[in-house]
Structure formats: C-alpha cells, structure tokens
Amino acid sequence: MKSKGKRIIQYAGNAVRLEYNDPAVEEILDSIIYPIHSSTIDKLIAHFRIEIKKDPDQEYQLFLDNSQIFKSKNNIDFAEMLLSKVCYQLAFNSQDGMLFHAAGLGHKDNGIMVPGGIGFGKSTFTAWMVSQGYDYFSDEFVYFPWETDEMHSFNRPLHLKRPSRNVLSHLIDYDTPGELLKVGSHSDLIHPNLIRTDNHYYQPPVWLILFPRYQAESALQWKELTPAETGLELMQCLINARNLPGHGFGEITRLARKIRGIQFTYSSFEQIEKPIKDILKSL
Amino acid sequence: MEDKKPLRNQDFRLEKMDDELLLFNPKSTNILYLNETASLIWQLCDGQRSVHDMVSLLTETFPEAGASIKKDVEDTIALFKKNGAISLA
Numbered sequence: 382m383k384s385k386g387k388r389i390i391q392y393a394g395n396a397v398r399l400e401y402n403d404p405a406v407e408e409i410l411d412s413i414i415y416p417i418h419s420s421t422i423d424k425l426i427a428h429f430r431i432e433i434k435k436d437p438d439q440e441y442q443l444f445l446d447n448s449q450i451f452k453s454k455n456n457i458d459f460a461e462m463l464l465s466k467v468c469y470q471l472a473f474n475s476q477d478g479m480l481f482h483a484a485g486l487g488h489k490d491n492g493i494m495v496p497g498g499i500g501f502g503k504s505t506f507t508a509w510m511v512s513q514g515y516d517y518f519s520d521e522f523v524y525f526p527w528e529t530d531e532m533h534s535f536n537r538p539l540h541l542k543r544p545s546r547n548v549l550s551h552l553i554d555y556d557t558p559g560e561l562l563k564v565g566s567h568s569d570l571i572h573p574n575l576i577r578t579d580n581h582y583y584q585p586p587v588w589l590i591l592f593p594r595y596q597a598e599s600a601l602q603w604k605e606l607t608p609a610e611t612g613l614e615l616m617q618c619l620i621n622a623r624n625l626p627g628h629g630f631g632e633i634t635r636l637a638r639k640i641r642g643i644q645f646t647y648s649s650f651e652q653i654e655k656p657i658k659d660i661l662k663s664l
Numbered sequence: 665m666e667d668k669k670p671l672r673n674q675d676f677r678l679e680k681m682d683d684e685l686l687l688f689n690p691k692s693t694n695i696l697y698l699n700e701t702a703s704l705i706w707q708l709c710d711g712q713r714s715v716h717d718m719v720s721l722l723t724e725t726f727p728e729a730g731a732s733i734k735k736d737v738e739d740t741i742a743l744f745k746k747n748g749a750i751s752l753a
Contacts, residue, residue: 607681607684608681608684609681609682609685609686612681612697613686616695622693623693627690628688628693630677630686634679634681637681638681
C-alpha cells in the first residue's frame with residue numbers, strides 16, 4: 382500500500398501510528414480522535430494501517446502490524462472499531478501513570494472523574510452531565526501521570542449505545558446526522574458540541590469522584606464513601622494495574638485519601654439533578 | 665471454628681485509612697475492604713488467639729454489641745479465609 386497520510390495518536394505515555402491510503406480516512410480520524418496535548422514522552426507501541434478498497438463496493442480495512450483485524454462497509458462501524466482498537470493499544474501498554482476506565486468531566490477548572498466498567502451507564506450519565514453545563518473530556522479513559530492529581534482524559538466523541546436514545550432524546554438532536562453525530566449500526570458517536578456548544582477540553586486536577594449506578598425503577602440511594610471504600614472502587618477500574626509498581630495500590634490510596642468519592646444508584650436524572658448541583662455549587 | 669487460630673497472610677499489603685483498612689495481595693490481585701469492625705478482627709489474627717479468644721476480647725471491649733459479636737467474628741473470619749487473607753491453624 383502506498384501511504385497517503387499518517388497520524389500519530391499520543392496518550393498515557395504511549396503513541397500509536399496510523400497510516401492510510403486514502404485522504405477520506407482523515408475525516409474518520411477527525412471524527413473519532415480529538416487533538417490532545419501530550420506533555421509526556423510517548424513510546425510508539427503499535428502501527429495501524431487503514432485501507433479503503435473501492436472495488437466492487439467500498440470497504441474499510443484495518444491492519445495492526447500488518448495483520449488484518451477488521452473490515453466493514455459501514456464507515457461509522459469502522460470508525461467505532463478503530464477507536465476501540467486504538468484505545469486498547471494505548472491502555473494495554475500504559476505504565477507511567479494510573480489509567481482508569483472512567484469518564485472525565487470538568488467544572489470551573491476542576492476535574493470530575495466517573496469511573497465505571499461496561500454496562501454501568503457511564504456514557505449516558507456523562508452525556509446528561511454535559512447537558513447540565515459541565516465540560517466533557519472523555520467517556521472512556523482518565524489518566525493520571527505518576528504522583529499527580531492531574532486528569533488527562535482521552536478526548537473522543539461520546540460513544541452511546543442505541544438504547545440510551547430513549548433517555549437522551551430530549552437532550553440530543555438525533556434527527557440530523559452530520560459532523561457532530563455519526564450513526565453506526567448499533568451505537569452513535571456524538572461530538573460534545575451537539576449537547577453543549579461551548580464545551581472545551583482541559584486537564585484539571587481531580588476534585589470529585591462519582592460512581593453512578595443506573596438501576597431501573599430504583600429509589601435514589603446516595604452514599605458518601607469513606608477513603609477505603611473509594612480506594613476499593615478505584616482499584617476495580619484501574620486498567621493498567623499489572624504494569625505499575627505495587628499494582629498501583631499505593632497511588633490509588635493516595636488519591637482516595639485526598640479526593641471525595643460519592644456512590645449513588647438512580648433511575649432517573651430528576652433524582653440526581655439537585656444533589657449533584659449541591660455538591661458542585663461550592664466550586 | 666472456635667478453637668482455630670487465624671494468622672494473617674503476610675502477602676497482603678495493608679493501607680490504613682481512618683479506622684478502615686484496604687488489603688491488597690499483589691500476587692493474586694485480590695483486594696479487600698475492611699470496615700472498622702473487620703479491621704479490628706484482622707488485627708487480632710496473630711496466630712496466637714483463637715476465634716473464641718477474639719469473641720471474648722471483643723465482647724469485653726464492646727459489651728453493648730452483645731450477642732452479635734460472635735456472628736460478626738465468625739462471618740469475618742470466613743470472609744478472610746475465602747479470600748486467602750488468613751490461614752487457620
């Protein structure tokens with residue numbers, strides 16, 4: 382393949398290289414990976430290649446270190462998979478700080494981290510928070526360079542599974558796919574500006590950690606966590622523990638001692654609107 | 665159970681956070697959260713005291729807790745054992 386372009390994606394102390402044979406790939410990349418300022422020394426750990434085959438039908442093909450790992454005729458499904466593979470490579474090899482499976486939000490130059498595994502409704506909750514005026518950074522990764530409280534969030538579109546439309550349709554205009562809304566077969570990629578036009582990215586110190594749990598028809602259960610409970614929850618969302626000295630346990634407890642952690646179970650946004658505003662109004 | 669003498673597994677790293685503990689075993693990556701009561705019981709797992717001794721000591725110290733202490737101790741010891749945090753001699 383003759384390369385028509387390349388891009389380096391840097392995050393969490395690592396970098397991946399993307400090469401492609403068609404300028405049309407630029408548009409896909411622009412729609413899934415937003416520029417992040419990287420102040421760390423990044424190691425190149427993977428080489429992706431993207432090819433667009435035109436004949437007989439247009440097909441997008443993804444290669445990792447020369448092995449084909451995915452292909453699709455749907456450019457949005459392809460974009461989602463590419464995003465997932467890039468994220469995995471960056472996360473799997475990260476070793477110079479703590480990398481959490483978490484959403485990153487901001488308010489008045491302070492960071493709000495929302496850790497949570499798959500299926501906890503993290504992205505849906507994050508989209509709602511953006512609609513309430515908080516800055517969106519990421520719905521997937523938050524990274525703390527070693528011994529810092531500075532949130533480096535992986536800036537990308539909100540990746541919302543199709544059922545979340547049921548609860549977000551009053552906040553997001555799903556009727557006009559375009560630059561800010563990419564509709565895949567099973568999920569949507571949403572630019573935060575579709576929800577909040579003056580959203581901006583920064584890397585603030587973490588000020589609050591929220592652990593939301595969506596549970597249909599439940600009453601609101603709100604719990605201020607002790608530092609030990611916060612540490613326990615954080616350990617379960619630390620992606621790169623195996624790469625870190627002491628599995629990151631010391632760093633986790635350092636963070637948990639300093640930062641307020643709150644866990645809540647909810648079934649509707651109306652239940653949590655006031656308590657969250659009450660916490661954040663002190664900023 | 666009452667005659668058994670629990671001994672802490674030294675592989676676990678401990679972080680005291682206020683009156684609670686987090687225990688982490690880097691070998692198994694197992695992590696345990698201990699509330700105030702469980703933290704006290706953990707500190708008594710020295711391989712010298714039996715479970716019966718622990719119940720007696722805690723009943724003396726916290727008479728208001730009364731009958732629930734025996735069950736709390738036994739449940740907590742069972743949790744420690746299940747997670748490999750202690751051995752029982």
